Amino acid sequence: MAQESITLRQARRLALAAGGLLKPQSLGLPTRAGGDGARAKRASHALLDHFGYLQLDSVAVSGARTHSIVLGSRLAGLHAGVGERLLEPTGKVFEYWGHEASWLPMSLYPAFEFRRQEFKVHPWYGDVIGTNRGLADELLARLRADGPLRSLDLEGETRTSGWGSWKLAQRVLEALWSAGEVAIRHRRNFQRVFDLTEHVIPEPVRAAPMPLEAALETLLLKALGGHGWATTGTLAATWRLRNKGPQIKAALGRLEARGAIVACALDTGLKRVAGWTTPCMLGLLSQLDRARPRPDTGVLLSPFDPLLWDRNRVQLLFGFEQRLEIYKPAEHRQYGYYCLPLLAGDRLAGRADLKADRKAGMVRALSLHFEDGRPASRRAMQAALERFADFVQLELADSS
Secondary structure, rough: OOOOOHHHHHHHHHHHHOOOOOOOOHHOOOOOEEEEHHHHHHHHHHHHHHHHHHOOOOEEEEEEOOHHHHHHHHEEEEEEHHOOOOOOOOOOOEEEEEEEEEEEEEHHHHHHHHHHHHHHOOOEEOOOOOOEEEEEEEEHHHHHHOEEEEHHHHHHOOOOOOOOOHHHHHHHHHHHOOOOOEEEEEEOOEEEEEEEEEHOHHHHHHHHOOOOOHHHHHHHHHHHHHHHOOHHHHHHHHOOOOOOOOHHHHHHHHHHHHOOOOOEEEEEOEEEEEEEHHHHHHHHHHHHHHOOOOOOOEEEOOOOOOOOHHHHHHHHHHHHOOOOOOOOHHHHHHOOOOOOEEEEEOOEEEEEEEEEEEOOOOOEEEEEOOOOOHHHHHHHHHHHHHHHHHHHEEEEEOOO
């Protein structure tokens, strides 16, 4: 039985605080960026370190991609281009399978050794490296001799190389990345540029792989720090940890025994939900209880925001049905193609479907939806739209 218990309101406040969206200074998180200079880079890296990941997605219809939007929703004055430049050969960030394909702080590279070993056989392509070892060795030799290349660079060349289909070469290259034999050096127009791992990942980091037990402790604790309160299922899903139930249970037990985490039930008034928090978060409860976030101040969140991707959790904590309708035909969408939920005060109060038009220098709200009829929610939406337009450096079209 859990030794601690929190209310639904407290769990929601913890989620927002850990998410850098309510009293972020209490956790030492930055709140301003100042454009696109060195300060903006430092603040962005601080948030990446806090969450441990920025999920990637190629859709930029709103004027920015999700990893940039996550940063912009927390850093006032940030320009969207900063997020696109975080992955550089500086030894601070690497790209890998974290929460889906993600940018991660280099400090977590040793913790994913177990996944690189598991992905020697690719999760989708199977043993594409083993059955095409000659092709894999040719690709590695090309990287060694000619330097970085994009997977798209293989198209058109493979017809005369003897490799067969260029798609096979592309799959092998991607499998080599998943297995840790190559790394992504940076992205150019969001296209991945591959290089040998030793040219991207610093040697001291490569030389210190974590055993699974330590890796799970590191990752679970990092996930909890970004959620505030979470169930075991949410913590595991943060890193897509599958088929490791007993190991996860043991890791949580060791963390609890050390006092790093605390078993804590969420009392919804109708049921109790078992979960976890940290002593730091429990210490913030009285301060968060006193917080009075203004309901007419708002910010738009990426649909892949760390606060939102666990839809059951969003429904539980906020009473908000988070929907992603990208893959639905237009006639079947209720809200829009790429809706950004509106955080107004401490409520998810609406959503905006945005489309950027760079040629016209405008960002337009194709549709706006509200969870209630409060005038404060509409004022919060207007403030959020103006902030987003500044973030993507476009004029806001009149949405009236």
